[in-house]
Amino acid sequence: MLRLDQLSEDSGARWINCRAPEIVPSRERSMKPLVDLERACFGFRRRTILDDVSLTVERGESVAVVGPSGSGKSTLAAVVATLLRLQSGELRIDGQDVLALRSARLAAFRRATVGVIFQHAELVPTMTALENVALPALLDGADRATAEGRARRLLDEVQLSETDTPAGDLSGGEAQRVGIARALVNAPALVVADEPTASLDGPTKAVVADLLYSRLEAHGAGLLIVSHDVAVASRADRVLRLEGGRLTAQLAEVH
Numbered sequence: 001m002l003r004l005d006q007l008s009e010d011s012g013a014r015w016i017n018c019r020a021p022e023i024v025p026s027r028e029r030s031m032k033p034l035v036d037l038e039r040a041c042f043g044f045r046r047r048t049i050l051d052d053v054s055l056t057v058e059r060g061e062s063v064a065v066v067g068p069s070g071s072g073k074s075t076l077a078a079v080v081a082t083l084l085r086l087q088s089g090e091l092r093i094d095g096q097d098v099l100a101l102r103s104a105r106l107a108a109f110r111r112a113t114v115g116v117i118f119q120h121a122e123l124v125p126t127m128t129a130l131e132n133v134a135l136p137a138l139l140d141g142a143d144r145a146t147a148e149g150r151a152r153r154l155l156d157e158v159q160l161s162e163t164d165t166p167a168g169d170l171s172g173g174e175a176q177r178v179g180i181a182r183a184l185v186n187a188p189a190l191v192v193a194d195e196p197t198a199s200l201d202g203p204t205k206a207v208v209a210d211l212l213y214s215r216l217e218a219h220g221a222g223l224l225i226v227s228h229d230v231a232v233a234s235r236a237d238r239v240l241r242l243e244g245g246r247l248t249a250q251l252a253e254v255h
Helices: 073-080 103-113 129-139 144-157 172-184 202-219
Strands: 035-044 047-057 062-066 088-093 114-117 190-194 222-226 238-243 246-249
Touching (some): 047 073, 062 073, 073 190, 073 222, 103 114, 114 172, 129 144, 129 172, 172 202, 202 222
Parallel strands (some): 062 222, 062 238, 114 190, 190 222
Antiparallel strands (some): 035 088, 238 246
């Protein structure tokens, strides 16, 4: 499976030809979706991964995407998280056309609007839990006292008391709690989670999933979660399936 942090514009991606989309007249909407992905296409090393994919996430809504390993779930998450640029299609997040942004402006928009939770947390191992959570706030311009104050409150919310422990010494479940807190430190409108419980054992997986859904609901953030775990995905407001490059409604029995 492709990981979010392994993908970049120069990682071997190639332009692909998608099915010709139907021309649909644009309509004015009083409330635009938080995420509006339209006719997304992406290929990697001559393989079609996303083929004319459209997806919306409303404000405060949780949407899960399931599918077999290698189906492109992580690629879709990377696209929505603005870590991977579409080859064709459109993507608006919180009303912003993100494909119109470049480098520094895109990074600033991501820090302020999108929180990302990775499968293996991707923490800086030599930094403490507190420092890892505070880092995005510091990069976004907050002073140290403000950033660490936010970080402490969020670590308390995810029930982690080992705030001064180096991240490299944390268990998998503890590291993912830090990852949830870090994703929320800049009060993002959207959180994207890529297989956030895949590396955890059963009891720890349930605890982390409880914290993930409850904290995002409490903070009013929209959630896109990609997961092969039916028990985790079925808790979302909507469940979709990605397979063969196409996104469809998941069968009701997933619930």
